[in-house]
Structure formats: C-alpha cells, structure tokens
Amino acid sequence: KQEVTQIPAALSVPEGENLVLNCSFTDSAIYNLQWFRQDPGKGLTSLLLIQSSQREQTSGRLNASLDKSSGRSTLYIAASQPGDSATYLCAVEGGSYIPTFGRGTSLIVHP
Amino acid sequence: DGGITQSPKYLFRKEGQNVTLSCEQNLNHDAMYWYRQDPGQGLRLIYYSQIVNDFQKGDIAEGYSVSREKKESFPLTVTSAQKNPTAFYLCASSRGQANTEAFFGQGTRLTVV
Numbered sequence: 625k626q627e628v629t630q631i632p633a634a635l636s637v638p639e640g641e642n643l644v645l646n647c648s649f650t651d652s653a654i655y656n657l658q659w660f661r662q663d664p665g666k667g668l669t670s671l672l673l674i675q676s677s678q679r680e681q682t683s684g685r686l687n688a689s690l691d692k693s694s695g696r697s698t699l700y701i702a703a704s705q706p707g708d709s710a711t712y713l714c715a716v717e718g719g720s721y722i723p724t725f726g727r728g729t730s731l732i733v734h735p
Numbered sequence: 736d737g738g739i740t741q742s743p744k745y746l747f748r749k750e751g752q753n754v755t756l757s758c759e760q761n762l763n764h765d766a767m768y769w770y771r772q773d774p775g776q777g778l779r780l781i782y783y784s785q786i787v788n789d790f791q792k793g794d795i796a797e798g799y800s801v802s803r804e805k806k807e808s809f810p811l812t813v814t815s816a817q818k819n820p821t822a823f824y825l826c827a828s829s830r831g832q833a834n835t836e837a838f839f840g841q842g843t844r845l846t847v848v
Binding site for chain 2: 628655656658660665666667668669670673675676713715717721722723724725726727728
C-alpha cells in the first residue's frame with residue numbers, strides 16, 4: 625500500500641526566505657504527483673502537477689521536482705511571503721488513479 | 736464557472752441521525768472521491784467512484800454510504816453507525832486517467848451535537 629510522508633510537519637520562517645518542503649512515497653509506480661495548498665477551513669487548491677515522465681514543474685515562485693526512482697519530491701518556494709502561509713499537501717496517483725495524500729506541512733511566514 | 740460545489744459548508748448532526756453531504760461537479764469528470772480530514776491526519780479516502788452507477792470502498796468506509804446515479808453528483812451519507820463523525824469532509828473529482836489533475840470542493844465541516 626502506498627504511503628506518503630511529508631517533512632517537516634511544521635515550519636515557521638521570516639519573510640523572504642527560500643523554502644524546501646519534502647514529500648516521499650514508498651511505491652515508485654506512480655502516474656503523477658500533485659502539490660496542493662490548503663488554507664484554514666478551506667478546500668485544496670492545486671499548485672503543480674508533475675507527470676511521472678517529468679523531472680520538474682514551475683509556476684511563478686514555486687518549483688516542484690520529482691525523483692520517481694527514489695520516491696521523492698520537493699516543493700521549492702522562493703522569496704517567501706506572509707501570503708504563502710498555509711498547509712501544503714502532496715498527493716501521488718498510482719495504478720488505480722486515486723490520489724494518496726501525505727499529512728501536509730504547515731507553513732507560517734511571518735513579516 | 737467550472738468546478739466542484741459542496742454543500743452545506745457547516746452541518747450539525749444529533750446522535751443517531753443520518754446526514755447527507757452534497758457534492759456536485761460540472762467539469763464532466765468521470766471519477767469522484769470523498770475524503771475525511773482530521774487534525775494532523777491528512778486526507779483519508781472514504782469512497783470513490785470511477786464511473787456512473789459504480790463505486791468502491793476506500794480505507795475508512797465503515798459508517799458511510801454513497802450513490803452515483805448521475806455523473807455530476809456523488810452524495811455522501813454519514814450514518815448513525817459512524818461513531819466519530821466530527822470532521823472536515825472533502826469531495827474531489829478528476830478525469831480518472833493518468834496524468835490528470837484532481838480538483839477539490841471547499842469542504843463540509845460536520846459536527847456532532
């Protein structure tokens with residue numbers, strides 16, 4: 625059974641720092657990996673989708689990489705801002721096309 | 736606007752009551768999912784449906800039931816058999832194929848009173 629782990633569980637940083645959030649998964653037979661953002665009491669917003677054949681995806685200040693063979697992905701956030709404060713979740717999609725989630729990283733960026 | 740709509744946003748249930756959470760999508764997606772989120776637990780899969788008139792149990796299906804009579808709709812019923820129903824419930828949809836994004840609704844917070 626696929627297991628997804630996210631490290632760290634929580635992170636508090638001053639504004640302007642560059643950040644790396646980590647996601648690892650136990651079964652490398654995946655179709656894609658998706659990063660989401662969740663604000664308190666809200667649903668999930670998709671940030672980036674990396675297909676299994678891709679190494680990375682970029683959107684603005686966000687860059688996500690995927691190393692499928694080692695079961696790892698990182699989400700890099702450049703020049704963090706207070707508005708980036710949220711929980712970040714990664715999900716992998718395998719043979720059944722069902723997203724399996726990690727527990728998330730809770731990020732606080734303080735001014 | 737295309738998207739997924741969950742209702743209600745907040746729901747209160749008395750002990751022994753069944754309640755139904757609504758999930759509607761206009762994205763023409765074949766696959767729909769229900770997840771439960773508890774503090775510090777991440778998202779756990781309750782039920783999923785990959786096509787109309789078919790659905791499968793997820794990891795924590797006990798005490799829940801679903802139907803998929805229409806492509807657009809995937810309601811979740813929380814029955815009285817669910818002993819700890821207080822949680823945040825999230826509905827999602829996707830094309831159900833490789834390399835397609837999953838999209839989420841805004842969630843329903845269910846509280847037992």
